[in-house]
Amino acid sequence: MRNSIGLSAAILAAAIAPAAADAANVIPSNWSSITAPVGDGVLRPGSPWGPGSNAPALDRIVDGIFAPEQHQWNNDSFWWDQTQTVSPYYITIQLSHSFSFDRLVLQGDDNDNYLVEYWSGGAWHSAFTAAAVNSFGLITRDSGILPSFSTDRFRLSAFGGDQYYAISEFQAFAGGGGVPEPATWAMMILGLGAIGAALRRRRPAATVRFT
Known part of the structure; x- marks a missing residue:
C-alpha cells in the first residue's frame, strides 16, 4: 500500500x-509581442536630461531585470515625451497564452503615475496604478497581492507628472502558476x-x- x-x-x-x-514573474519567457507608438525618446529643446540619456529600448521592460533604484530616468529604460507624440500613449504586451495573475510590479520614473490594465477578452480593465513618489529617477512600485484575474494581454500608460515618462521594468506574477x-x-x-x-x-x- x-x-x-x-x-x-x-x-x-x-x-x-x-x-x-x-508562480513567479512569467513575462520574460512568455511574451510574444510588445508594441508602442512611434515618436518616443525625444527630449524637448533645452532639456537638462541629455547627458546620460540613451535610446529607448522597448524590450528592456520585459527582460526581468530591474535598473538600480534612483537610476537616471532616461537611461536603460523605455522613455517618451507625451507632449510630442500621440495621447494617450499605450504600450501593449501580448503573452503567449492566458495566465491567472495576483501581483504586479512596475519600475518607472518617480514623479509620474503609471496605469496597468489587462484585457478580459472584451474590454480593458484597470489592474494597478503605480503612483508617483517623492524621490529621484527610476523607482519600483509593487501592487502587493491583488484579487486574481486572468489575461493574455497588458496595456501600460502614464499620466500626470511632467509628461516625460519612463518604464524600465514590468513584472506580472501568476498567483496560480498560470491557467x-x-x-x-x-x-x-x-x-x-x-x-x-x-x-x-x-x-x-x-x-x-x-x-
Whole structure:
C-alpha cells in the first residue's frame, strides 16, 4: 500500500510542479509581442536630461531585470515625451497564452503615475496604478497581492507628472502558476484519485458493537 501511495503522490507532484514553478514573474519567457507608438525618446529643446540619456529600448521592460533604484530616468529604460507624440500613449504586451495573475510590479520614473490594465477578452480593465513618489529617477512600485484575474494581454500608460515618462521594468506574477492545460488537470485528477483509492484500501474495517 505504501508503494501505491508513494506512486500516487509522485503523479500528483509531477502534475503540480509545472504550475508551482510558474508562480513567479512569467513575462520574460512568455511574451510574444510588445508594441508602442512611434515618436518616443525625444527630449524637448533645452532639456537638462541629455547627458546620460540613451535610446529607448522597448524590450528592456520585459527582460526581468530591474535598473538600480534612483537610476537616471532616461537611461536603460523605455522613455517618451507625451507632449510630442500621440495621447494617450499605450504600450501593449501580448503573452503567449492566458495566465491567472495576483501581483504586479512596475519600475518607472518617480514623479509620474503609471496605469496597468489587462484585457478580459472584451474590454480593458484597470489592474494597478503605480503612483508617483517623492524621490529621484527610476523607482519600483509593487501592487502587493491583488484579487486574481486572468489575461493574455497588458496595456501600460502614464499620466500626470511632467509628461516625460519612463518604464524600465514590468513584472506580472501568476498567483496560480498560470491557467493549467487540460493535460495538467487530467494528471492532477488522476493523482488525487489514486491517493484517495490507496487511502481507502488502508483504512481498517469499522468495528460494530451491539449493546
